[in-house]
């Protein structure tokens with residue numbers, strides 16, 4: 596019997612598990628390794644920060660899904676991988692062998708010099724660690740007289756979180772509190788990869804929300820936040836949404852990695868160096884450069900990954916994951932409205948929020964009945 600190990604219960608693996616739950620295979624031994632039963636759906640996390648959702652609405656319990664797929668759930672995390680021996684070493688010291696391995700462990704935040712910041716630092720990834728930290732930070736902020744929160748990073752995560760935080764720290768003059776929120780977006784400004792209409796709408800929304808936008812790169816010198824324009828930002832808390840960093844345990848695994856340490860894969864999401872290893876989501880780097888790191892792509896890759904894992908087990912041909920030319924991005928503005936982007940199109944309003952809310956809830960609730 597062949598052993599298939601799914602490492603991480605990330606977005607793509609949720610779809611793999613659902614597929615295996617719908618047509619379980621008695622001829623494979625399935626093992627799922629992930630640190631907790633909860634898989635967070637990042638698209639709803641800014642809504643949780645803004646107070647629009649409870650945390651339980653934004654996360655999926657993977658235990659029933661793994662059970663329905665006929666698998667064994669191992670609540671642990673990998674600390675080493677030996678691709679030549681086909682083994683994964685876990686934090687507990689247990690070593691799990693595999694015939695086929697699929698990796699969907701996400702990424703962490705590329706902090707750079709921000710780690711030297713003298714105040715409090717909150718990295719946005721891993722998302723489960725962010726949610727845990729924010730649960731401590733938010734009530735503490737609300738019990739203090741005020742402060743300045745600087746969100747660093749002008750991508751979708753940074754923009755949405757800046758607006759969500761502004762909403763969650765909303766106070767009236769009578770509260771005697773004065774919170775400032777800044778978004779230090781980077782040299783290219785907000786959302787450089789989105790169309791001009793979306794960027795214009797986002798800039799307008801930030802201004803209306805009272806968020807100070809700084810179109811410059813941030814770094815930390817002598818413990819303080821400074822910008823590439825030479826401005827010092829007197830922040831108390833830095834929330835870092837500064838891009839993805841690869842896991843250190845991939846180094847020395849023997850797997851082919853890209854220059855930043857992410858797993859290099861073919862369009863079929865198979866490792867370039869080890870055909871028994873597959874990877875999807877933030878952890879992988881497509882050789883053809885056709886995928887940016889986003890939850891949308893991780894989810895869409897899921898069904899193809901499921902097909903390819905089964906095909907590899909059965910020695911059948913693999914198929915490539917061909918991302919669509921455009922992906923729909925819906926950015927929550929924190930107070931029941933959203934901004935949408937689809938290729939060259941831009942749109943916004945309360946109806947966009949209602950659409951986003953419907954899509955996101957449907958995704959998460961779709962895992963309530965795994966089989």
Ligand SMILES: Cc1cc2nc3c(=O)[nH]c(=O)nc-3n(C[C@H](O)[C@H](O)[C@H](O)COP(=O)(O)OP(=O)(O)OC[C@H]3O[C@@H](n4cnc5c(N)ncnc54)[C@H](O)[C@@H]3O)c2cc1C
Nearest residue numbers: 603604605606637638672673700701752876877889890891
């Ligand atoms: C605030 C925010 C909002 C975002 N909103 C959107 C959005 O609206 N749309 C969009 O497309 N993208 C969005 N993104 C990006 C999106 O979150 C990521 O691209 C997406 O989560 C990647 O999914 P993944 O499957 O690679 O990893 P993840 O969803 O991060 O899942 C990784 C899983 O692996 C587990 N794991 C981690 N390390 C190990 C280990 N060593 N061993 C075993 N298991 C491990 C984790 O516990 C987790 O279960 C957002 C990001 C942020 C920060």
